[in-house]
Amino acid sequence: MTELSCEHLEKTLSVTEIYKSIQGESTWTGLPCIFVRLSGCPLRCVWCDTQYAFSGGQKMTIGAIREACRGLDVSLVEITGGEPLWQKDSPLLASALLEDGRTVLCETSGALPIDVLPQEVIKIMDLKCPGSGECDKNDWANIDKLSPRDEVKFVIGDRADYEWSRSIVREYGLCARCNAVLFAPVFGWIEPRAIAEWILEDGLGVRLQLQVHKYIWPGERKGV
Numbered sequence: 001m002t003e004l005s006c007e008h009l010e011k012t013l014s015v016t017e018i019y020k021s022i023q024g025e026s027t028w029t030g031l032p033c034i035f036v037r038l039s040g041c042p043l044r045c046v047w048c049d050t051q052y053a054f055s056g057g058q059k060m061t062i063g064a065i066r067e068a069c070r071g072l073d074v075s076l077v078e079i080t081g082g083e084p085l086w087q088k089d090s091p092l093l094a095s096a097l098l099e100d101g102r103t104v105l106c107e108t109s110g111a112l113p114i115d116v117l118p119q120e121v122i123k124i125m126d127l128k129c130p131g132s133g134e135c136d137k138n139d140w141a142n143i144d145k146l147s148p149r150d151e152v153k154f155v156i157g158d159r160a161d162y163e164w165s166r167s168i169v170r171e172y173g174l175c176a177r178c179n180a181v182l183f184a185p186v187f188g189w190i191e192p193r194a195i196a197e198w199i200l201e202d203g204l205g206v207r208l209q210l211q212v213h214k215y216i217w218p219g220e221r222k223g224v
Contacts, residue, residue: 020034024212033077040081041053045128045132045133046133050082094117094121113141157185
């Protein structure tokens, strides 16, 4: 990994929020985590719970973002959005956080190339199911760019979404390609029990993922 120059640290990103919380998703669930939520997203998923990050945000240099994370003193950090890769300099932010010795996660829609990120970053790629309204935005070339440390998530709103996700998992052998395949119910749309029973019936080697932060802080939208 190349050390960032002062010029790189002066580049700016639009930031919606930076905060410390408990990681509520992925295999990292339950751990203290810093979230850097970048602004902007080219997708409009019908169930999106972070529409406030679609636009606006505060302009911050990469150096200032890194200093904010240092002040929160947690070793795990997630770059999220919006769609974090929508801002072309987000990979430089990932590099800056890695230089600090942090474990860096990046949650991305999978609509944009993931190989712009440093190899050390753990990608959590959210393939869009038909029910999202954005299934046609999936960049299928990203599947070949996954590493054994990465994770793939499917946000499922109904039985049709589940069956589509099941077919993609099997077609691409996703369970063998990456660290985990996550099946996540759209919060408030479908009972987690339904997805759990379908997974068991089909013998899928995927992980049921609940948004734990929404159970800890019900009704809260920001800062959790």
